[in-house]
Amino acid sequence: MRTRICNILGIEKPIFQGGMAWIADARLAAAVSNAGGLGLISSVNAGTEAVRAEIRKARELTRKPFGVNIMLAAPNAAEVAALVVEEGVDIVTTGAGSPAPYMEAWKAAGIRVIPVIASVAYALKVQELGATAVIAEGAESGGHIGDIHTMALVPQVVDAVDIPVIAAGGIFDGRSAAAAFLLGACGVQVGTRFLVADECCVHPTYKERLIKATDIGTMVTGKRLGDAVRSLKTPFAKQFARMEADSSISDDEIRAFGTGSLRKAVFDGDLSGGSFLAGEVAGLIRKTEPAAAIVDDIISGAEQLLLSAPRILTEVI
Numbered sequence: 001m002r003t004r005i006c007n008i009l010g011i012e013k014p015i016f017q018g019g020m021a022w023i024a025d026a027r028l029a030a031a032v033s034n035a036g037g038l039g040l041i042s043s044v045n046a047g048t049e050a051v052r053a054e055i056r057k058a059r060e061l062t063r064k065p066f067g068v069n070i071m072l073a074a075p076n077a078a079e080v081a082a083l084v085v086e087e088g089v090d091i092v093t094t095g096a097g098s099p100a101p102y103m104e105a106w107k108a109a110g111i112r113v114i115p116v117i118a119s120v121a122y123a124l125k126v127q128e129l130g131a132t133a134v135i136a137e138g139a140e141s142g143g144h145i146g147d148i149h150t151m152a153l154v155p156q157v158v159d160a161v162d163i164p165v166i167a168a169g170g171i172f173d174g175r176s177a178a179a180a181f182l183l184g185a186c187g188v189q190v191g192t193r194f195l196v197a198d199e200c201c202v203h204p205t206y207k208e209r210l211i212k213a214t215d216i217g218t219m220v221t222g223k224r225l226g227d228a229v230r231s232l233k234t235p236f237a238k239q240f241a242r243m244e245a246d247s248s249i250s251d252d253e254i255r256a257f258g259t260g261s262l263r264k265a266v267f268d269g270d271l272s273g274g275s276f277l278a279g280e281v282a283g284l285i286r287k288t289e290p291a292a293a294i295v296d297d298i299i300s301g302a303e304q305l306l307l308s309a310p311r312i313l314t315e316v317i
Contacts, residue, residue: 001013001014001299001300001302001303002014003164003181003186003187004164004186005133005164005166005186005187006187008112008132008133008164009038009065009090009091009112010065011033011036011037011038011064011065012036012037012064013035013036013037013295013299014037014166014186014187014188014299015032015036015037015038015177015187015188015189015190015295015298015299016037016038016040016093016135016166016168016187016188016189016190017029017032017037017038017039017040017189017190017191017194017291018040018069018168018189018190018191018194019040019041019042019043019067019068019069019093019095020042020142020143020191020194020195020277021042021044021071021143021262022042022044022262022263022266022267023042023195023200023201023202023266024039024040024041024042024069025041025042025054025201026041026054026055026057026058026061027057027061027199027201028194028197028199028200028201028291029041029054029058029062029066030057030058030061030062030064030066031061031197031199031290031291031292032066032194032291032295033058033062033064033065033066034061034062034064034292035291035292035294035295035296036064036295036299037295037299038065038066038067038091039058039062039064039066039067040066040067040068040069040093041054041055041058041066041067041068041069042068042069042071043068043069043070043071043074043076043077043080044071044074047076048076048079048080048083051068051080051083052083052087055068055083055084055087055089056087065090065091066091067089067090067091067092067093067114068080068084068089068091068092068093069092069093069094069095070084070092070093070094070095070099071094071095071096071097072094072095072096072097072098072099073096073097074096077097078101078102081101081102081105081106082105084106084109084111085105085106085109085111088109089111090110090111090112091111091112091114092106092111092112092113092114093113093114093115093116093135094113094114094115094116095115095116095144096144098125098126099113099115099126099129099131100129103129103130107130112132112133113126113130113131113132114131114132114133114134114135114166115131115134115135116134116135116137116168117134117135117136117137117157118136118137118138118139118145118146118147118148118153119146119148119153120156120157120160123136123157123160123161123165124160124161127161127162127163131163132163132164133163133164133165133166133186133187134157134161134163134164134165134166135165135166135167135168135189136150136153136154136157136158136165136166136167136168136185137150137153137168137169137189138150138151138152138153138154138167138168138169138170139169139230140169140170140230140279140280140281141168141169141170141191141192141230141279142191142192142218142230142231142277142278142279142282143191143229143230143231143277144227144228144229145169145220145228145229145230146228149169149170150167150168150169150170150171150180151170151179151183153169154167154180154183154184154185155183155184158183158184158185159184164186164187165184165185165186166185166186166187166188166189167180167183167185167187167188167189168188168189168190168191169279170279170280170281171188171189171190171281171298172190172192172193172281172284172298173284173297173298173301174297174298174299174300174301174302174303174304174305175301175302175305176188176281177298177299177301177302178301178302178305178306181302181306182306188298190294190298191279192210192278192279192281192282192285193281193285193294193298194291194294195207195210195278196210196211196285196287196288196289197288197289197290197291197294198288198289198290198291199290199291200291201266202265202266203265203266203267203268203269204269205269205271206265206266206269206276207288209232209234209271209276210232210276210278210282210285211285211286211287211288213232213278213282213283213285214283215280215283216233216283217232217233217278217282217283218230218231218232218233218278218279218280218282219231219232219233219237219238219241221237221240221241221244222240222244222258223244224244224251224254225244225251225254225255229275229277230277230278230279230280231275231276231277231278232276232277232278232282234271234272234274234275234276235271235272236261236265236270236271236272236273236274236275236276237275237276239257239272240254240257240258240275243257258275261273261274261275262274262275262277265277
C-alpha cells in the first residue's frame with residue numbers, strides 16, 4: 001500500500017512512528033523503518049550530543065529512511081536544528097512551536113520538514129513556510145494535545161492545504177487507519193501502540209499499565225497551565241489534577257511537581273511520580289509485540305478493509 005507520502009519520503013508503507021520524548025530512540029526508529037514505515041528519533045533525550053549518537057546508531061541499524069522529531073520549545077532546540085543539518089538528516093518532524101526560524105537552513109540542506117499541527121490555521125502557516133507535509137494530530141493522542149479531535153480535524157486540514165496530510169491521534173489498527181485514509185489523509189502516525197513494541201525502551205511497568213488500560217484509562221491534565229497533556233490515570237496524574245483544581249496552589253508549585261515526571265515513568269516505572277503519556281487507544285492494547293508486527297497489522301489491515309469496502313457496503317445495505 002503506497003501513497004503520495006511514500007513517494008516523497010522513499011518509504012514503503014504510509015505509517016510514521018511518533019517521535020515520543022525520552023522514548024523514541026534509534027532502536028525503535030530503526031525497527032519501524034526496517035518494517036517499511038518511518039521511524040523517528042526524539043530530540044528530547046539526554047542532550048544534543050546524545051541525539052547525535054542516536055542518529056549515528058540508527059544508521060548502523062537500518063539503511064531505510066528515518067527522521068528526527070524536534071520539540072521546538074526544548075532548551076536545546078536551536079542546537080538540534082543545526083545538528084540535523086550537520087548529520088545530513090533527511091526528514092524532520094516538529095512540535096511545540098514554530099519551525100520558522102530554522103526553515104531556511106533546513107530547506108537549503110534538502111531536509112523535508114513535517115510539522116505536527118492541531119488546527120487549520122497552523123497547517124496553512126507551515127505550508128506557507130515550505131513544509132513538505134503536516135501531521136494533523138487530534139486530541140485523542142497521548143502527550144501534548146490540542147482541542148480538536150481527529151475525525152473533525154483531518155478532513156478540514158485536508159481541504160485547506162495542498163501538501164500531504166498525515167493523520168495522528170486515535171490510530172491503533174487497520175480500522176482506524178482505513179478511516180484516516182477515507183478522511184483524505186495519505187498516511188498515519190502512531191505513538192501509543194509502539195509503546196508496547198518489543199524494541200521500545202519504556203519500563204516494564206509502563207507496558208503493563210498500557211496492557212491493563214480500559215477505554216476510560218486516560219485523563220487530561222495541564223489545562224490550567226495552558227499545556228494540556230493526555231496520560232494514563234495513575235496516582236501521579238490524579239494528584240496533578242487535584243493540585244490544578246486547588247486555587248491555593250500556585251502554577252509554579254504545580255510545574256515543580258510535574259518536572260521530570262516523564263523520565264520517571266519511562267525509566268523507573270514510578271506510578272506516584274511519573275507521567276505515563278498515552279492516547280485513548282490504550283484501552284485496545286492487549287500484548288507486547290515486535291514493531292514490524294505492529295506496522296504490518298495496521299497497514300495490511302487498512303488495505304484489506306479498503307479493498308473489501310464494496311462487500312461491507314452491501315452487507316450494511
